[in-house]
Structure formats: C-alpha cells, structure tokens
Amino acid sequence: MVYEVLLVAYLVVALLLIGFVLIQQGKGADMGASFGSGGSNTVFGSSGSGNFMSRTTAILAGLFFFISLTLGALTANKESAVDDWENLEIPAAEAPVQTSADQDVPVVDTPVAGDDVPQVEENTSDVPN
Template sequence: MYEVLLVVYLLVALALIGLVMIQQGKGADMGASFGAGASNTVFGAGGSGNFLTRATAIAGTLFFALSLVLGNMTAKQAKPDDQWQNLEKPVAEEVQQPSSEKSDVPTN
C-alpha cells in the first residue's frame, strides 16, 4: 500500500509541476483580451484559465493530502532495533582476546 501511494504521490507531483509550467502569467492576458492568439487556444476563446486553475487546485490538494498520509504511515512504521545494536556494545568486548599460546611479550 505504501509503495502504491508513493507512486501516486510522484505522479501527482509531476502533474502539479506540469500544470504550473503550462499556465500563463497575468501579463499575458492583456494580448488575449484584444483577440491576439485567441483562435489558437485549445480550450476556446475564454482561455484555459478556469480549467488549469481548477486542475492545479485539485493536484495541489491531492499532493498535500498524500504528503500527510505518507508522513503518517512513515511515522507509524516500526524501526528495527538491531540496526544500531552494535553501537551499544562496549569496545572491550569487540577486541579479540589474545590466544592462550605462549608469546614473546611477558605478562605481569
């Protein structure tokens, strides 16, 4: 379930980026109001403002909601304790004890 939501989250993020990049700035509306380029629009003479604005709002809402759901799911996942267990061992236990064979170094 987590992986499916993560893929949907990625697709919504890409859609949101695309929708924002497609939209025109406020200065571009001046030329369209006098008829310049209105016949070349895909969404009609009224422009694509309403459609793109609504689609961006829906994608933004989905992005926000999926962020909350994925964050909540991640916070509730159990973290394995054994991942950091080796840090709890004292250093003296990790050092290999010398063998019982005779060595050249005298011990006191």
Template sequence: MYEILMIAFLVVALVLIGFIMLQQGKGADMGASFGSGASNTVFGSSGSGNFLTRATAGLAVVFFILSLVLGNLSTSTDESSNDFSDLSVPAEEQELPPADDKSESESEVPPID
C-alpha cells in the same frame, strides 16, 4: 500500500509541476484580451485559464492529502524498524577502561586540608 501511495504521490507531484509550468502569468492576460493568438490556443481564449486553475487546485489538494497520509503511515510503521538500538555495539564487544584496584585512600588526589 505504502509503495502504491508513494508512486501516486510522485505522479501527482510531476503533473502538478507540469500544470503550473503551463499556466500563463498575469502579464499575459493583457495581450490575450486584444486577441493576439487567443483563437489558436487548445482551450480557447478563456478556457485554458479556468481549466488549468481548477486542475491545479484539485491536484494541490490531492498532493497535500497524500503528503499527510504518507507522513502518517511512515511514523506508524513497526517501531523496531525505526529503532536505532540494533546499531549499538553489544556490551561484550565494548572496550572498557581497566578497573582500578586501588581503594579510595590510595587515590592520586591529595586530600584537601
């Protein structure tokens, strides 16, 4: 399930990037209003802006929903797979400093007078 959602997430992200790159900026509206090649566009003179705007908004909503679902699925997976305790060195293999056999009275620190 997670893999299918991840593939859908990547496809939606790529299509969203493509739709954003296809849109014209605000400065291009002035030239299109005087008829400079607007009849040669695929969607007509005003259809491309409306279609691309709605498609971009819809894809953005799907993108955010998939982001939330994938984030929720990735945090609610098996706890042992995300636990790093298996990476720690077992107690038998840890190097410990040698134990001192001295009593507290034989310590190297002189007593304070």
C-alpha cells in the same frame, strides 16, 4: 502494499502538479499587460473563475496535500529498523561461525597479531620531564 501504491501516486501527482504549474500562463503575461492594459483583470482574471488548467492544478494540489497527510499518518507509528552500526562494542570477529559438516572448508593458520610485526622499544630518555 498500500504504502507503496501511495508513494507511486504521490510521485505521479507531484510531477503532474509541477508540469501544470509550469505550463500555465500568468494573469499579466499577455502583451497588453506590459503597456498598461493589464488593469482590466477582475479578481479571477478576464477568463472567468477558472479554466481547465487552473482547476486541474487545484485538484492536483488537493491530492498532493491529502496524500502527504496520509503518508505522514501511515509512517508516524512505524518503528525504525535496527541499525547495524548502533552496537559497535561487539566485534564481528567474535561472532560464532556456522559451518555445515558436509562442506569441506580449508583451515588456514592465521598469524597472531604481533608475530610478523617488529616490536618497538620505547625510549623514555628523550622525553623531557
């Protein structure tokens, strides 16, 4: 239950983080920056140490990393499900078929392999030694 909730939260946080990063405007994206006046930006930019968009992006990034680590820790010790394709040595035709006595199951004679297939004689005289 917790795993599924974290997966949904992970998806929502990832989509919000992508949206907030794409919406933000870069430091030198104003019109004056292209003419050389972008040098007046300080270390944190001219708008101060951060506005709503940059703080929200930082919080979403922190949540993204925290949920990533939590999901990794939850799945680290889980055993994987048995793969049906691992054991191909036992054919499915040899598996016992269970039928109940109250069901009428028609019995069909299945042809044995080779009944309707013509036999091919091998001619070894054409094979060079």
